[in-house]
Amino acid sequence: MKSVLSLQVALFVVIVAALAFLPVFASPYGLTLMIGMLGYVTLATAWALFSGPTRYVSLATVAFFGIGAYTVAVFSESMAYPLLLLVSAAIGLLVASVVGFATLRLAGVYFVIFTFGLAELIRQLVTWYEVNMTGTLGRYIFLPVTPEGIYWQLLGLAAITFAISWGVGRSRIGLALKVIGDDEVVAAHCGINVARVKLALFAVSSTIITLVGAIQAPRWTYVEPVIAFNPTVSFLTLIMALLGGANRLTGPLLGAVPLFLLFEWLSANFPNHYSIILGLLFIAIVFILPRGVLAFAEENWKRWRRHEVKTVPGVAE
Amino acid sequence: MKTFQRRHVLRTTAAVLALAVTDLGTFALAQDKTSVRFGYAISKTGPNAGGAGITTLPNYQLWVKDVNDAGGLEMPDGKKLPIEVIEYDDRSSSEEVVRAVERLATQDQVDFILAPWGTGFNLAVAPLFDRYGYPQLAVSAVTDKAPDFVQRWKKSYWMLGGGHDYAKALAAILADASKAGTINNKVAMISVADGFGIDLVTAARPAFEEAGIELVYDKTYPVGTSDFSPMINEASASGADTFVAFSYPPDTFALTQQSQVANFNPKVLYLGVGTGFPIYGKNNGDNATGIMSLGGIDPNNQENAAYRKRHEEVTGVAPDYWGSVITYASLQMLQEAIKRKGLDREAVSAELSTGTFQTVLGETKLEENQLRKLWWTGQWQNGQFVGVAPSDRDGASKIVLPRQAWTK
Known part of the structure; x- marks a missing residue:
């Protein structure tokens, strides 16, 4: 058992190291693709970190993503770059704590609606502040960050996110989360501090999402609330995590990579039908693969081997 | 069993990736210059x-x-x-x-x-x-x-x-008209709380002040506002002869309609994006005459x-x-x-x-990579939206103020 574990860790390190050398060989467009892909892999993994085990479907991804991007835009001229990322993370953490503390007692569809509203609320607050206090809406980001730099930072963040996700899955807190996901009342009776566990995970997950926004922001040069708080980011993250299976470590990865490539292929070859195909795909995923491809493959594998299959309810149900 | 499966999935993913990359790569083949x-x-x-x-x-x-x-x-x-x-x-x-x-x-x-x-x-x-x-x-x-x-x-x-160019041109027109006694020097201004509106309004405030124009009403409204009657009523009560709205197309159309309903007849009516759409002239017919905005053409x-x-x-x-x-x-x-x-x-x-x-x-x-020969202000005249400022430019139409009251 132990050797399997060390093998897995070694494999992980080798993959990350290999990916780190990719910019040397990749074309500029390949690098752009990898940046987009890594961004969504990190977003989906961070999303699943909280929403997977607890089954709290969050649409607040873009709220934190936008906070990260906007913080970089606001302070890009007055701070050193590493400090910029730290401040973004701190603001993300603060907002996540306040919001989480106030709302994590909501459940089910109420939570979904609330998180969707949160992104809009933050966008409107930023707009209001910019209009009435600073008198400008668009902000410029002129940072000397190269695409390679962005790629390596995202890779680092993705690796850290995986490590956290792996660690949480094996810890007491991970077990506590699963119990909460199965039945919150039982969890409370088992002596789990439900509110604290949920809040901690929500905060960690949101901070990572904030950092993804902060790292990617220099690519845009120009940031407006409409650009930074684009709700599509939330939906894409959600559907990627669901496709792969939000309850597994590599689930979001296996959802994000093929979907991202598919979207890219669709928008290059079917620019006029993209939105229609995307909508159909969303419906298909939720209906056919509610527990994700990994679980789907596993169930069918077992069924094929004539084993009893016990289905676990998915996040989308 | 599980590791085998994971490896299988990984292998499939790798194959898909490789396929995708080769597919994209074929685009890059060099071509003869036939197009x-x-x-x-x-x-x-x-x-x-x-x-x-x-x-x-x-x-x-x-x-x-x-x-x-x-x-x-x-x-x-x-x-x-x-x-x-x-x-x-x-x-x-x-x-x-x-x-x-x-x-x-x-x-x-x-x-x-x-x-x-x-x-x-x-x-x-x-x-x-x-x-x-x-x-x-x-x-x-x-x-x-x-x-x-x-x-x-x-x-x-x-x-x-840029926003300053348009705002300054408008301020100059208003200052001239007020000096000539056509209008008073008071302006009521509203703007949409989004990129365009904010840029223009930030440029307009100092430009008006410099030109000696008094801003008696100054409000911003969020994107998607559809009821402008409170703002129209307040602007109407402010005693300003000039009403300026740095608005987006839906707002521009709504403001035009609602001003007619409220019988709000400022002597100068300046609206934002959308005023220069052909459909605006078509919808409003004679009532469009005299309304000003950004842009314009030489008829x-x-x-x-x-x-x-x-x-x-x-x-x-x-x-x-x-x-x-x-x-x-x-x-x-x-x-x-x-x-x-x-x-x-x-x-x-x-x-x-x-x-x-x-x-x-x-x-x-181009001057320093910028096109500077532009119409900063235009006005609807005889069914066309013509450029009126800069007034010394060739082909400039003469501005007609005050605009007529709405005909119903």
Whole structure:
């Protein structure tokens, strides 16, 4: 058992190291693709970190993503770059704590609606502040960050996110989360501090999402609330995590990579039908693969081997 | 069992990845020069689709058709090559527009890239145009920072001026009219709380103060506001002879309707984006007369008139009275620069900066990579939206103030 574990860790390190050398060989467009892909892999993994085990479907991804991007835009001229990322993370953490503390007692569809509203609320607050206090809406980001730099930072963040996700899955807190996901009342009776566990995970997950926004922001040069708080980011993250299976470590990865490539292929070859195909795909995923491809493959594998299959309810149900 | 399966899944993923990469790679094959490849990413869906679909996209299509109908794009040696277009939808997302332009430059390896729609999107792609050495003719971008951008991105061209230009022109008109006793020096102003409105209103406040105009009412409203009657009533009660709204198209149409309902008759009525849409004139008929906004045309410019006619015939819609004609003129400049210098982007860019071109605007020349010969203020007169400021420019129409009351 132990050797399997060390093998897995070694494999992980080798993959990350290999990916780190990719910019040397990749074309500029390949690098752009990898940046987009890594961004969504990190977003989906961070999303699943909280929403997977607890089954709290969050649409607040873009709220934190936008906070990260906007913080970089606001302070890009007055701070050193590493400090910029730290401040973004701190603001993300603060907002996540306040919001989480106030709302994590909501459940089910109420939570979904609330998180969707949160992104809009933050966008409107930023707009209001910019209009009435600073008198400008668009902000410029002129940072000397190269695409390679962005790629390596995202890779680092993705690796850290995986490590956290792996660690949480094996810890007491991970077990506590699963119990909460199965039945919150039982969890409370088992002596789990439900509110604290949920809040901690929500905060960690949101901070990572904030950092993804902060790292990617220099690519845009120009940031407006409409650009930074684009709700599509939330939906894409959600559907990627669901496709792969939000309850597994590599689930979001296996959802994000093929979907991202598919979207890219669709928008290059079917620019006029993209939105229609995307909508159909969303419906298909939720209906056919509610527990994700990994679980789907596993169930069918077992069924094929004539084993009893016990289905676990998915996040989308 | 589990590890085997995971490995299997990984292997499949790798295969899919490899397939995707080879598929994308085939695009990059070198081609004989039997055509010139133009690419652009434009918002065909999402919130920006409305503006892009009026000002930018029809002109790109019209120009490509015009050139190909004439046998193709003329090279310095007189040979004509047809234009081939690669078009992407950026879905009004800035991450997408960045990726699409990168794809055009490095995968599709197009000869020239046309600019996207909107200030933000043009800024988002400017570093890419610069890095890959493509000239960027940014038309639908209103920014006061153009002089800085030109320094930063040597091959960027800014064709629609900045908020200060429009605000100063308006302030000058109001100051003159108030000196002449046509109107009092009080202004009521509202603006949409979004990019365009904020830029203009921040420029207008100091410009009005400098011109000795008193701002008696100054409110912003959020995007999507549909009921303007409280603002109209307050503006009406403020005693101002001038009502200014830096508004978006839906607001512009609503304000016009609701002012008529409230019988609000300011002597000067200045509205934002949308006033220059042909449909605005059509909907409001005689009531549009006297209403002012940004942009305008010279009604006696025959080439422009011919362009407007052809635009309507080919695309089925009439061009707007602000950015449309400039978009088309920017393409003509590019066409002429290619005719003089060929497909060498470096030389074409230099030619765009320094050359003089015959376009639908008349003789066109950029100053420090910016088009400065623009109509800063226009007014509806006799069913056309004509340029009235700068008043000393050739072809300027004389401004008519005060505007008539609404006829019902």
